Amino acid sequence: MASDYRFSQPLIARLLGFFLAGLGVLVFLLTAAVGLFALPVVVLTVGVVLAVVAVFVGGALLTRNGTVVRLDDEGYQVRFVRGAGVKQARWKDVEDVVATTVADERCVVLRLRDGRTTTIPVRALAGSPDAFVKDLQVHLNKGHGYRRLN
Incomplete structure (x- = not known):
């Protein structure tokens, strides 16, 4: 009989936290660039939309049922x-x-x-x-x- 082991929930939460912090820094830098270089606001809008999509995709990838160790x-x-x-x-x-x-x-x-x-x-x-x-x-x-x- 096979045994499957996934990543622990605390590890997944820590990885998701790092991912969200990184996205936050990127959105902050994009906001600063729009303000400093007088870029169109649509640049910031597209960046924020991409960040939101990345949150959902990243969360789905981190929480899926991927087997880390399989013993059979x-x-x-x-x-x-x-x-x-x-x-x-x-x-x-x-x-x-x-x-x-x-x-x-x-x-x-x-x-x-x-x-x-x-x-x-x-x-x-x-x-x-x-x-x-x-x-x-x-x-x-x-x-x-x-x-x-x-």
Whole structure:
């Protein structure tokens, strides 16, 4: 059975905040340019309309149901995480999993048999970090043919 993980809501809110602040600065600069250089008001109007459209498009892109990490019976896939390393691999290629901290963020590192790694920041994912790690362990054990004893 596959498990899909999206970005956490606090991360989405922070990204949307940066995006809105950037658009605000651009509208301010456009307003100053219209005032300083006596540009037609239609320039400012078009800029504001484009900014409003960008808010809706940006919000839709940030809140869509894009899967960041997918764990299934065969392996894993990581998307939208810059610096993750190997984006996908089979469970049989994973040598071990370690917990570490990268730039003050709690991460899980999947070390592959060929020496490459995949780094996943667990707080960036929706849900409990501990639940993600347990789910990852279950998928890894199944992929390696281990059975969990109760």
